[in-house]
Amino acid sequence: MSTRHRAAVLGSPIAHSLSPVLHRAAYEALGLTDRSYDRFEVDETDLPGFMNELDDSWAGLSLTMPLKRAIIPLLDEVSDTAAAVEAVNTVVFTEDGRRVGDNTDIPGMIAALREHGVEKVDHAAVLGAGATASSAVAALSRICTGPVTAYVRTHTRAEEMRGWGARLGVEVHTADWAEAGHAFDAPLVIATTPAGATDPLVPYIPDRPGTLFDVLYDPWPTPLAAAWAEQGGGVVGGLDLLVHQAALQVEQMTGVGPAPLAVMRAAGERASAEG
Known part of the structure; x- marks a missing residue:
């Protein structure tokens, strides 16, 4: 029997x-009473030291920002999926x-979209250009049959997004963030930006919006997601992905497995409601 029973999420x-x-909700539903899952405040500077302190009681780690790329040099192996976007969220x-x-x-995005009835689109838009945006391009490489337009703030980010497209076999065009209102003409819009960044875009929601992720x-809900739903568009949220x-x-x-999706979602909804 494995002695590896500890796991945690790291980030800052x-x-x-x-x-x-x-x-924890999944562990309880699956009868894994010996398992624990915690959270630790860890930034890029702290990460190597944290990893060096781990013993053989550890089964895995979840990584959130800003560690999804910083973790890679500290690993023995990286899956093809993670290597394709230079972003690891699971160890x-x-x-x-x-x-x-x-x-x-990446598979989580695809599953969340499928759950909301989005199987294929002929073009799409991505708001933002960070690690989650690169994962979005990877997900779109499997469900989008046409071009993807990424709306970004800097020339460097634009080059990075076009590079991800080339690597992943997706035709990625880039546009300045000032033009982001045009993103909403696409049947699928994936917003990967921090809280508040898309609030000024609410007035650009069309009469018949497609799906916002x-x-x-x-x-x-974010102001954009709330207004999008009010306008009759489909909305996929961060909890769906999570x-x-x-x-x-x-x-x-x-x-x-399989992991108890319904139980996990209910636990997440309760925690979100409690604030």
Whole structure:
């Protein structure tokens, strides 16, 4: 029997993270009473030291900002999915002590969209250009048959997004953030920006919007998501993504599945409502 029973989410800031709520709910539903899942405030400077202190009781880690790229040099192996976007949000410790990185954001995005009836689109838009945006391009490489337009703030970010497109086989065009209102003409818009960034875009929502995937979950709904829903558009939220990517993490870290999606979602909704 494995002695690896500990897991946690790392990031900065981390106090708001719902990951412990979701993972613990899954452990309880699956009868994994010996498992624990915590959160630790860790930034890029702290990360190497934290990793060096881990012993063989650890089964896995979840990584959030700003650690998804910083973790990569500290791993023994990285999955093709994670390597494609240079972003790791999941680390699994094998029985022989190897540290293997993966990215469950990408399949999590696809699963969340599918759950809301979005299987294929002929073009799409991405707001933002960080690690989550690169994961969005990777997800779109599997469901978008045409071009993707990324709305970004800097020339450097524009080059990065076009580079992700080239690497992932997606035709990525870039436009200045000042033109972001035009994103809403697409049948699928994925917003990967920090809280507040898309608030000024609310007036640009069209009469018949398509689907908005806003990866934020705190605060929720965002002003954009709320206005989008009022206009009759489909909305996929950050909790949808969080639940699906966490379910995949639970399965990888415990070797037990399928993860109880409904239980995890209910736990996340309760925690969000309680603030």
